[in-house]
Amino acid sequence: MSIEVANVTKRFGDFAALKEVSLRVNAGELVALLGPSGSGKTTLLRVIAGLEAPDAGSVLFEGEDATTRHVRQRRVGFVFQHYALFRHMTVFENVAFGLRVRPRRVRPTRAEIRSRVSELLRLVQLEGFARRYPSQLSGGQRQRVALARALAVEPKVLLLDEPFGALDAKVRQELRRWLRRLHEEIHVTSVFVTHDQDEALEVADRVVVMNAGCIEQVGTPEDVFQNPASAFVMNFLGTVNVFHRRVDSLTPEIDAVEIQCPDELPAGSRPARIFVRPHNLEINTHATGKPSLRGRVQFINAAGPQVKVEVLTEFGEVLQVETSQERYQALNITKGSEVYVTPKEMRVFFDDGRPNSA
Amino acid sequence: MATIVTDARFADAAPGTAVRHSSVLVRWTLVLIAVAFLGLMLILPLVIVFCGAFEKGWQTTVAALTHPDARAAIRLTALTVVIAVPLNIVFGIAAAWAITKFRLRGKSVLVTLIDLPFSVSPVIAGMVFVLLFGARGLLGPWLGEHDIRIIFAWPGIALATMFVTLPFVARELIPLMQAQGRDDEEAAISLGAGGWQTFFRVTLPSIKWGLAYGTILCTARALGEFGAVSVVSGHIRGETNTLPLHVEILYNEYQFAAAFSVAGLLVSIALLTIIAKSIVEWRMHRSVRRDMDGGPAAQATLDRVGSGR
Numbered sequence: 001m002s003i004e005v006a007n008v009t010k011r012f013g014d015f016a017a018l019k020e021v022s023l024r025v026n027a028g029e030l031v032a033l034l035g036p037s038g039s040g041k042t043t044l045l046r047v048i049a050g051l052e053a054p055d056a057g058s059v060l061f062e063g064e065d066a067t068t069r070h071v072r073q074r075r076v077g078f079v080f081q082h083y084a085l086f087r088h089m090t091v092f093e094n095v096a097f098g099l100r101v102r103p104r105r106v107r108p109t110r111a112e113i114r115s116r117v118s119e120l121l122r123l124v125q126l127e128g129f130a131r132r133y134p135s136q137l138s139g140g141q142r143q144r145v146a147l148a149r150a151l152a153v154e155p156k157v158l159l160l161d162e163p164f165g166a167l168d169a170k171v172r173q174e175l176r177r178w179l180r181r182l183h184e185e186i187h188v189t190s191v192f193v194t195h196d197q198d199e200a201l202e203v204a205d206r207v208v209v210m211n212a213g214c215i216e217q218v219g220t221p222e223d224v225f226q227n228p229a230s231a232f233v234m235n236f237l238g239t240v241n242v243f244h245r246r247v248d249s250l251t252p253e254i255d256a257v258e259i260q261c262p263d264e265l266p267a268g269s270r271p272a273r274i275f276v277r278p279h280n281l282e283i284n285t286h287a288t289g290k291p292s293l294r295g296r297v298q299f300i301n302a303a304g305p306q307v308k309v310e311v312l313t314e315f316g317e318v319l320q321v322e323t324s325q326e327r328y329q330a331l332n333i334t335k336g337s338e339v340y341v342t343p344k345e346m347r348v349f350f351d352d353g354r355p356n357s358a
Numbered sequence: 359m360a361t362i363v364t365d366a367r368f369a370d371a372a373p374g375t376a377v378r379h380s381s382v383l384v385r386w387t388l389v390l391i392a393v394a395f396l397g398l399m400l401i402l403p404l405v406i407v408f409c410g411a412f413e414k415g416w417q418t419t420v421a422a423l424t425h426p427d428a429r430a431a432i433r434l435t436a437l438t439v440v441i442a443v444p445l446n447i448v449f450g451i452a453a454a455w456a457i458t459k460f461r462l463r464g465k466s467v468l469v470t471l472i473d474l475p476f477s478v479s480p481v482i483a484g485m486v487f488v489l490l491f492g493a494r495g496l497l498g499p500w501l502g503e504h505d506i507r508i509i510f511a512w513p514g515i516a517l518a519t520m521f522v523t524l525p526f527v528a529r530e531l532i533p534l535m536q537a538q539g540r541d542d543e544e545a546a547i548s549l550g551a552g553g554w555q556t557f558f559r560v561t562l563p564s565i566k567w568g569l570a571y572g573t574i575l576c577t578a579r580a581l582g583e584f585g586a587v588s589v590v591s592g593h594i595r596g597e598t599n600t601l602p603l604h605v606e607i608l609y610n611e612y613q614f615a616a617a618f619s620v621a622g623l624l625v626s627i628a629l630l631t632i633i634a635k636s637i638v639e640w641r642m643h644r645s646v647r648r649d650m651d652g653g654p655a656a657q658a659t660l661d662r663v664g665s666g667r
Contacts, residue, residue, distance in 0.1 A: 051544055071547050078548040084541035092657055098549035101559070257446075285514040 008057035035210035077150030393554030422616035450527025484589025510592030530572030
């Protein structure tokens with residue numbers, strides 16, 4: 001089922017949590033709402049679920065206005081960050097809850113409920129846990145019970161609020177991949193909230209980047225990562241080096257030379273931020289003739305697939321550079337070595353917000 | 359004993375033996391003061407009540423308790439409890455629900471108002487009802503016309519008792535439900551549960567021990583309330599005397615053995631209440647332990663129970 005959010009505004013007192021937000025989620029899609037805390041992503045999810053009523057705007061399910069529809073009637077499965085499992089019920093009873101509370105006419109028989117619950121427990125790989133209480137499960141298991149419980153009512157939409165937020169790194173990784181596989185299996189339209197960019201980029205079909213109650217960009221993970229629409233998106237998706245410079249708007253080609261001379265003010269230039277990802281900085285021990293910044297190695301972290309090098313430039317800026325283990329061995333640099341750093345690819349965003357033509 | 363042994367071991371191991379020693383001294387002094395105070399202020403009076411009750415033999419005690427006036431007082435007190443406690447349970451749950459599960463304007467005003475009966479003298483509470491429902495009160499003439507008696511009758515006693523015991527259940531539930539948050543209810547509703555289903559299947563089971571605790575405190579107070587009831591009762595023997603009032607009358611008439619016998623009954627009920635309260639506390643602890651996930655709700659409950667009211 002497709003979801004459409006049209007010009008939704010939501011305020012809490014003086015705080016505007018959502019400002020005229022519009023979004024379309026196609027049927028069967030897995031979409032991530034990504035943003036820092038306070039960006040309005042959870043509020044947007046709760047508005048879609050009907051747990052929060054928007055002050056303005058509307059929510060459409062399958063093209064039908066559902067803005068005033070009660071949570072009960074929306075047929076959404078909602079998974080909470082802290083699971084919200086019913087503590088006094090067994091895993092079985094938790095999953096069966098949505099079926100048991102149905103009006104008598106449409107309530108499945110005991111046998112049907114039993115087979116449906118065990119089917120779901122199989123789906124979330126928790127067969128044999130039916131008689132346990134939530135307190136006897138690990139965080140990851142609890143979250144899977146919460147998911148099974150939400151799926152029991154055959155929701156048309158699955159909404160997950162920071163589903164892995166309370167779990168440790170290793171379990172997160174596993175559950176991410178598992179959620180991806182599960183989605184491929186059941187293909188229910190799903191929206192999940194996260195503040196973890198890796199999670200969003202790895203799991204989602206499309207990523208919605210939010211900031212301060214607005215949507216900054218919507219696109220595939222590759223799209224938002226490779227072509228960030230704003231300085232915020234660039235900044236939020238992974239580590240990035242920022243150069244505060246003045247850039248001539250008339251020259252569409254941003255020449256690396258400009259990075260070299262921060263004090264030069266060409267006519268018609270505008271203040272701008274130039275962003276370069278750590279892996280797009282090339283490191284050399286001698287000047288190569290290409291425009292580059294001179295500096296000294298301040299810190300090296302070689303523990304990992306990529307070597308992270310911190311360089312203090314002659315202008316006093318600290319750069320994060322990532323390079324391969326092979327290249328690091330070949331360069332033979334240590335703390336204090338003099339190096340030349342050359343940007344291979346960069347993006348420019350003008351401070352006044354007008355788009356650059358580059 | 360165990361603590362002393364532990365401490366001796368510590369004292370041997372630690373270089374600061376003198377410090378250890380003085381801390382042991384301080385501890386035992388404090389314990390002694392507390393025990394002496396409790397003995398003087400609580401245990402001794404209780405013992406005296408029971409001694410007084412049986413002073414003239416158990417026949418007198420039985421006679422005092424089975425006297426028609428005493429039986430009427432027991433009936434009236436029971437009636438008061440049966441009316442006041444359930445109504446305060448309903449009010450307490452409703453108020454706690456409204457305050458904790460909804461975004462509400464003037465929430466803090468409501469919380470303060472709930473505390474009012476704690477801060478107002480019971481006598482004043484009684485007088486308020488007299489001014490409201492008494493013969494010369496605000497609604498007195500109208501009530502007189504319709505031949506409804508509230509003051510100097512059981513409805514007044516029930517009302518005064520309700521006023522005085524109003525905060526107990528709500529006060530117990532508000533922090534508990536606050537700590538538990540709204541997630542469980544929202545989850546239930548999103549799964550299609552109706553309001554009543556959510557309440558009976560999700561909310562009530564998670565607050566049941568807190569509710570039991572509040573109910574016990576509320577009952578204990580309803581049984582023993584004197585001041586407010588005294589004002590509205592009119593002290594009509596065999597009609598509007600509750601147990602505490604009956605004790606006072608007997609005492610004023612120098613029937614000490616009878617007075618202490620009825621008092622002994624009240625004290626016995628109080629002791630049973632304390633036992634019930636301890637069992638509930640223990641169960642609360644256990645049910646919280648079972649949710650050992652250390653979530654904020656569980657921790658808050660533990661803290662409150664642990665603080666030992």
